[in-house]
Amino acid sequence: MSAAADRLNLTSGHLNAGRKRSSSSVSLKAVEKPFKVTVIGSGNWGTTIAKVVAENCKGYPEVFAPLVQMWVFEEDINGEKLTEIINTRHQNVKYLPGITLPDNLVANPDLIDSVKDVDIIVFNIPHQFLPRICSQLKGHVNPHVRAISCLKGFEVGAKGVQLLSSYITEELGIQCGALSGANIATEVAQEHWSETTVAYHIPKDFRGEGKDVDHKVLKALFHRPYFHVSVIEDVAGISICGALKNVVALGCGFVEGLGWGNNASAAIQRVGLGEIIRFGQMFFPESREETYYQESAGVADLITTCAGGRNVKVARLMATSGKDAWECEKELLNGQSAQGLITCKEVHEWLETCGSVEDFPLFEAVYQIVYNNYPMKNLPDMIEELDLHED
Ligand SMILES: NC(=O)c1ccc[n+]([C@@H]2O[C@H](COP(=O)([O-])OP(=O)(O)OC[C@H]3O[C@@H](n4cnc5c(N)ncnc54)[C@H](O)[C@@H]3O)[C@@H](O)[C@H]2O)c1
Structure with missing residues (x-):
């Protein structure tokens, strides 16, 4: 091997020392019952992540139920409902114009209905709306549901400064991780290559591989050829x-x-x-x-x-x-x-x-x-x- 290649290997060894990240490929066995997924939020990033998730749910029918719901804060766009536009024209003309959405992604204006019998909820709304969304969801979400928060921000209140994933766990009694990365939504929606990080702690009531959400399931849910996912434990850091x-x-x-x-x-x-x-x-x-x-x-x-x-x-x-x-x-x-x-x-x-x-x-x-x-x-x-x- 050349000296230059040696130096490159050495550098890569230093950069990767102590790293514990998931590999870039997705390897998954079939699960007992495919996980049903809902995305809450349909803004610029909400719709983009819903697109990513819907593509993967369609691609792995042995792991995920192909139909993905996206809760939409209903708006009137020139006399038409935004949900109707999304469900018929497969475009979110207000928040992600020009991007075609998969036809297995269904917009639903009814928050409670959108999480019925769901296994995984992906939260993706501006964080100022989270307290109200959580109070509406209270009592409608099974404690075995798992969640990922794509929100950016903190909840600051009587309990001090709190991560939004911890706030969701506390309010709804469900395990919640986070997704964050160098991700300008429009670039991801246009399928230009980028990386992201998903962080998730396996909860104490984990029901076992093939029955519950783990790092492999999360990798399969978010990883795309144009959206490379690393899954780690550090929810707080990200x-x-x-x-x-x-x-x-x-x-x-x-x-x-x-x-x-x-x-x-x-x-x-x-x-x-x-x-x-x-x-x-x-x-x-x-x-x-x-x-x-x-x-x-x-x-x-x-x-x-x-x-x-x-x-x-x-x-x-x-x-x-x-x-x-x-x-x-x-x-x-x-x-x-x-x-x-x-x-x-x-x-x-x-x-x-x-x-x-x-x-x-x-x-x-x-x-x-x-x-x-x-x-x-x-x-x-x-x-x-x-x-x-x-x-
Ligand atoms: N856009 C990005 O590039 C990007 C990238 C990474 C992370 N994020 C983060 O993702 C989160 C979601 O942002 P976004 O870009 O999807 O949103 P956005 O700012 O594009 O859109 C606002 C959203 O809020 C909804 N909304 C308006 N009033 C509401 C109400 N009263 N109750 C509930 N929802 C209401 C709108 O319908 C719309 O879906 C934010 O925390 C943001 O920081 C954004």
Whole structure:
């Protein structure tokens, strides 16, 4: 073997040392009774993941019931119901226009009916709607149902800061993991190759291989030739990064809008990654540091989101127009939401409660700019000034 090939192997050995990830292929035996799957949510990402899931349910009839339901928050689109459009034209014309959906994906406007006799629920809605969805579902979901949350954000309340997967477990009494990664929905919907991370703990009441959801089943549910899935255990790590990268992306949008260029954006991402890891260490000590740099849900998602997701766009417009965040969100996103705007407030409230605001200068600066009109050109000083308190 050449010296160059040796060096490449060595490097790959270093990069993969200590990694415990699933292989890229899907290997599955038939299950006792195929799992019935429902996706709750039909926005840009909700519809994209429903497409992925429906393709796999059709492809593995020995593992999944082919028909997949997608709960849709009903809307009127030029006199037609969105569910009718999806079920007849197989397109979500409002949230994922131009993408043909599989015909085994059925839109259902009735939330309770959509989860009837279901085995796996995939939650994929903007997180501000989760409490209401959970309270409606309470009492209608069997405790053996398993769930995956594709939501980004935290639940902050009397119990402190909570992962959304833990909130779902607590509210509905079902085991819930998470899916997160460098995944701009439209690119995944167009079947451009990307990676993602699914995290799931096998629960104590696991009924056994072939009868219950395990890592292999989850791989089969989400992995596509254009959507490569790694399944791990660290639900906290992938959820923290998924939520907080949106706050960092707002910071990147501010410096972009100010015309400061790539160096400034990279600086914001560097500080942001440090704060994301610190947040995990302080509040979710079970999260694993390597998740942040080894998994798609870690630094890769941070880079993608900061390169041009919705949060960057909204923040950029705030900088160039002087308009407030809500006006910019309305103007740019056609009913979709920039989750960083809510997350930065939740994070601020939580950090204030714990007296830890000064440990997270970037998160605090983003909050002050969005909610209290602090001048964004002071961002470098705000970060540095607060940094001084650390010593
Ligand atoms: N879009 C992406 O590229 C992307 C990628 C990864 C993760 N995510 C995350 O996925 C989650 C879902 O986002 P999305 O992109 O599918 O949503 P979206 O912002 O595209 O759409 C909003 C959705 O909310 C629904 N809605 C509006 N009012 C509602 C109400 N009162 N109750 C319930 N639902 C209501 C709308 O019908 C629509 O389906 C978010 O947490 C987001 O951060 C998005």
